Amino acid sequence: MKFIHNIKEKVKIAFGELYNFDIDSKEVLINETRKEFDGSYTVVLFPFIKKAKTSPQELGVKLGEYLTDHLDFVSGFNVVKGFLNLEFEGSFWVEKLQSILSSDSYGNLPQKGEKVLVEFSSPNTNKPLHLGHIRNILLGWSTHKILEAAGYKTIKTQIINDRGIAVCKSMLSWQLFADGATPKTKGVKSDHFVGDYYVLFDKKLNEEYSKWQQKEEAIDVYNSSRKENEAKEIFFKRYKNTYFNEFSDLGKQAKAMLIKWERNDEKVRNLWTQMNDWCYEGFDATYKKIGVDFDILYYESDTYLLGKKSVEDGLSKGLFYKKEDESIWVDLEDSGMDQKILLRSDGTSVYMTQDIGTAQKRNEDHHCDKMIYVVGDEQEYHFSVLFEILKKLDEPYSDGLFHLSYGMVDLPTGKMKSREGTVVDADDLVADVIGEARVSAEERGDIVSFTESEKSELYRKIGLGALKYFILKVDPKKRMVFDPKESVDMQGQTGPYIQNAYVRIQSVLRKYQELKKDIKTENYNPEQIEADIIQKLVNYPNEVDIAAASYDPSRIATYGFELAKMYHKFYHDLRILTAENDLAMAFRIELSKCVSKVLAHSMDLLGIEMPERM
């Protein structure tokens, strides 16, 4: 977008020459002209009318004349209120198209020489992935693609929560109730198999809890700990966690198992390895289906002891403090936060300790300039605290930390609640969208020549294209409603709509191959819609840059739709292979090629693949 910069510079010079005042060229605001007016780009004049001591109209005309005279690509102008609309030479757009066409990496920005680590997904190994993970995974994947395009080196990682009481629940449940069953003997996908025992644990615990509530012990607890007027039901709902920790037999067993795990008990460790392997096998299948992978994995079982040393170091430097009971804390009240515990009184670590250690380990491993954490917005406070602590510790990467916080995914019926069984399973979801794509594709019947495996590959591309677009088009930080019916729509602002624009172009290009004409297009004078499309194409690198800087894939999603929409209109209004003359045909082929390149590039940034036919 160098020419935008040139315009700004010329505006600065013009103000000096015409009105004798000086500005910074950065103060000049240039927008794309709204489509109800003539012109391509618009200079906003309001900020300068005081200094110019004239009316917006006169300033606009003077400046417009100056720019038309001094910039060869400006062919004319019009002034509406305080807006100077600049009209561009057709040859300018034709040249721009040529330069996009000849670039084989259009949309990839120059290398920035920085390395960024992107953490996403990060599941627990006690149940399969669900819709919430899907939003996380798609955002993380897309963010890494966008950063790569923007010139960063990236490392995709996750922290796998493979230990702790939740994992022990599944393990214990399997040990008590499975009677040696395996995913194979049950014929169930292996991560779902593990999840089933997690659910079963909760069921058994509830049974145990209900029985306990009849006992005298429970009634004593109720009478002594309830709030005023609190009904039994409500009290016991609230009390469940305490029950688990203090009275439950299953709870005792699970906690005993956790302790054995920490002591490296061979039997427990073997069971743990087995069940985690089942999870990983299932997760990998899901990742593969979605089309994502990771460069390096971190496991909580390896990292949960990290960070202690830094806390001790921080303590000796006086950054942290120790209470009488030997627990270690940090005081962040100067930064508007609380006091936070970093090490328990018994010397064991907490979540925060671990995250400090993990960040340091990652930096030692990869020397990152930035680290992006894709984690739901319920952990915003945790990450502001973490980042503040890392700053206090003077970590070299601490200015490059970012919590890519995204809103929860709701269903039309409300929140997803695992207890109420309304959680949308990731594998089911993926299977549904692919199934829906099959139905739509078969209705259209343009794929009879496809083999079975080509067909299923196509359904996968279309179904996932619909799903991914549906989720990524929403601004990450906003909570979103996921309507399963709308997520499989293939018309309107959807992934398949964009894929369809691409497919149409491929079809035209295939036919053009047979004609094989070689015509120079530099003398072509583009139609309005053609110039508009080129303007859109020219803006693409800028969009990539902004999306990278704001970690926001939804910008790319919107861009892709707008470009596809313009192309569909162009395709409808103008003829390509049967154009008025060979010059127009050649130009429109070039334009189509460029559009298909940018569509494919932008959708690739979202993890959406383009079929050649559909």
Added chain:
RNA sequence: GGCCCCGUAGCUCAACUGGAUAGAGUACCUGACUACGAAUCAGGCGGUUACAAGUUCGAAUCUUGUCGGGGUCACCA
């Protein structure tokens, strides 16, 4: 209750970070295939940007207050 985020067409989302008459999709109504692919295109309907005040040339966007929704305030992760 303290702090943080959000509130835009019936529904799902935009609005280049303070710029023009707030735009798309969907749903509903209408028109365009003996067209290079109709998963398309064109038109209609739909808004006091939750409400109120303020800041200025100009506010969905910034400030304050009210109402409504969510999150978070563990020696859990």
